[in-house]
Amino acid sequence: MSKNEAGLWRRFSAGLARTASRLGEGIAHLGRRRLDKATLQALEDILIQADLGTATAEKIVAAVGRARLGQELDEDEIKSLVAHEIEAVLSPVEKPFSVDASKKPFVVLGVGVNGSGKTTTLGKLAAKLQAGGHSVMLAAADTFRAAAIDQLIVWGKRVNAPVVAKAPGTDPAGVAFEALERARAEKCAVLLIDTAGRLQNKSALMDELEKINRVIKKLDATAPHAVLLVLDATVGQNALSQVEAFAKVAGVTGIVLAKLDGTAKGGILVAIAARFGLPVHFVGIGEAVDDLAPFDARAFSRALLGLSDSAAS
């Protein structure tokens, strides 16, 4: 492990510490005993309480049972088995976010409900992309509140990326259109478009996202090239209905799970992966610029159970 990766792992597992302790305490309570039907049922309950979802919990426990029914297992052995099964659920959705350089610019739409972490995530992503050698432009297409626009402008300054912003109340699609024109003219590699997320008014939101899509397609029929759904990990089960709604309306291509730090509900990602199979690109582990970690199924699974990042398992 490089020094960078070790640091990331440390912050990653710190972020998942509360989920891990919820799961860990439950499993510790099982004690060392023979794995029988009752123990498996208790394990299933623990997994459900950790937000993994009933179907996934059932599947994981069935796999653990198939492998080890009747054997005597200690706490760490159970944790390793569960982590292994969670990794099997998460591995198919571990897909790095990548920029297709043939698209000029590569247009990314950030979507999600209010407060989920969209603006912050796009700011962090801008920094990551710039560090990777891509020039980035930001577009403030959440024009509903002045504070939302200002917040993106602050991020633009912080990461040294130009921001296209208009007065509050301006048509968001107009902002997106103008930003795409400007990103083209200035030969920016990536355009990140920040949108509003008033899910309480679903049809208005739908119209707004549809219109943004429609106008940017006038300039580039293949855009947007990525639609990132930003989810707030602290909402737990509610995240499932958000994925459902935005997948339908916005053509989500990938997920970012923000605010993983300090929540006991990190297990929700397992339920989301099992149910929707959408790519997971990043997890947010804090409010600072480098608090965005590429999603790693194995690291996530082990951290979820409070296990170390040992190479063997």
Ligand SMILES: Nc1nc2c(ncn2[C@@H]2O[C@H](COP(=O)(O)OP(=O)(O)O)[C@@H](O)[C@H]2O)c(=O)[nH]1
């Ligand atoms: N702890 C933590 N806070 C976050 C994270 N991502 C965003 N936030 C905070 O969540 C709040 C809402 O984020 P914001 O980006 O404005 O959400 P938006 O309404 O979807 O654009 C802000 O206070 C952010 O600083 C994260 O990964 N961890």
Ligand SMILES: [Mg+2]
């Ligand atoms: Mg915002």
